[in-house]
Amino acid sequence: MGVEELKEMETGELIAAAVQLDQELKKGRTNLNRYKGELERRGQRLMDDMNTHYVKFFSEAGKAGITDSSRMDILxxxxxxxxxxxxxxxxxxxxxxxxxxxxxxxxxxxxxxxxxxxxxxxxxxxxxxxxxxxxxxxxxxxxxxxxxxxxxxxxxxxxxxxxxxxxxxxxxxxxxxxxxxxxxxxxxxxxxxxxxxxxxxxxxxCILLDSKTSVTLDYEEGKNDAETNT
Known part of the structure; x- marks a missing residue:
């Protein structure tokens, strides 16, 4: 929707459209995190088996990279x-x-x-x-x-x-x-x-390890990456 079309909308219509989009975004983020969580689980299992900290999955739609990183703190x-x-x-x-x-x-x-x-x-x-x-x-x-x-x-x-x-x-x-x-x-x-x-x-x-796992999606449209940390 263009700027001019937005100017023609009633305030109530703008609010309703914004609320609808916000609800869709929240639902989308929830579902995306679920999918990434399952990819993370599968990636973690492979990383444990392979003694590595990075694996990549491939599909026709794109790629998913799972990274397990840790930061060491000297106490x-x-x-x-x-x-x-x-x-x-x-x-x-x-x-x-x-x-x-x-x-x-x-x-x-x-x-x-x-x-x-x-x-x-x-x-x-x-x-x-x-x-x-x-x-x-x-x-x-x-x-x-x-x-x-x-x-x-x-x-x-x-x-x-x-x-x-x-x-x-x-x-x-x-x-x-x-x-x-x-x-x-x-x-x-x-x-x-x-x-x-x-x-x-x-x-x-004397030391402490702070670990996190990230899932990165790589696909053609816009060359966008999406990442989540847990």
């Missing part, structure tokens, strides 16, 4: 410095003038894994690879140890290529263990081995 910096050591703290954590903390990506991954208990010390990567069926030969194992990073998509591609596996190979369990083993490697790189369980328990009291 007790002095205690954390004592636990991980002043050397690691000073080289891997920067304090700005607002007393906010920017943590090195590798240390942040280790701290998040500690907080979420997302690691395993049961066996190292070499021992785990030797237990696979079929197990990689010596040259394959050397490549895998060098290339595996604990990233689901990249590690899957690496294992498929190095071990020449078929496209139908199911590697979810193996990739899950590799992710936890690589997290454990990072933790051991930063923390002293002696008393490591006690140290990790103490670290969990």
């Amino acid at each position: 007790n910096p002095d205690k954390l410095k004592e636990l991980i050591g002043e050397g690691v703290y000073k080289t891997k954590i920067k304090e700005n003038v607002k007393t906010e903390y920017k943590v090195d990506a590798k240390l942040e991954r280790a701290l998040k894994a500690i907080f979420q208990q997302d690691y395993t010390f049961e066996q190292g990567l070499e021992e785990f690879l030797q237990g696979l069926d079929p197990a990689p030969d010596a040259s394959q194992q050397k490549l895998l140890i060098k290339k595996l990073k604990g990233d689901y998509e990249k590690d899957r591609d690496t294992m498929m290529e190095v071990m020449q596996l078929p496209d139908t190979a199911d590697l979810d369990v193996e990739l899950w263990y590799i992710y936890k083993i690589k997290n454990a490697e990072l933790i051991k790189a930063f923390l002293p081995e002696e008393g490591i369980d006690w140290t990790m328990a103490a670290i969990r009291k």
Whole structure:
């Protein structure tokens, strides 16, 4: 409706039209949030299975991206410095003038894994690879140890290529263990081995993770994105 047409409408008509549109918008937002909530649930299930923080669904109508992000807050910096050591703290954590903390990506991954208990010390990567069926030969194992990073998509591609596996190979369990083993490697790189369980328990009291999941819709009309956070 154009500006001139609006000028010709009675005040009561304007109110009625505005009320109707407002009701439609509220109903639309409610339904949209329901649809996004179901997409979020399905995306979260896939992310949990794949040890990843982003998945994308495709359809003829458009795409939906689901992102799981977390922000780490250091609650007790002095205690954390004592636990991980002043050397690691000073080289891997920067304090700005607002007393906010920017943590090195590798240390942040280790701290998040500690907080979420997302690691395993049961066996190292070499021992785990030797237990696979079929197990990689010596040259394959050397490549895998060098290339595996604990990233689901990249590690899957690496294992498929190095071990020449078929496209139908199911590697979810193996990739899950590799992710936890690589997290454990990072933790051991930063923390002293002696008393490591006690140290990790103490670290969990020094930090806090604030997590959120967002759903982003991408479609052709107007190149618009719609996002909701929960």
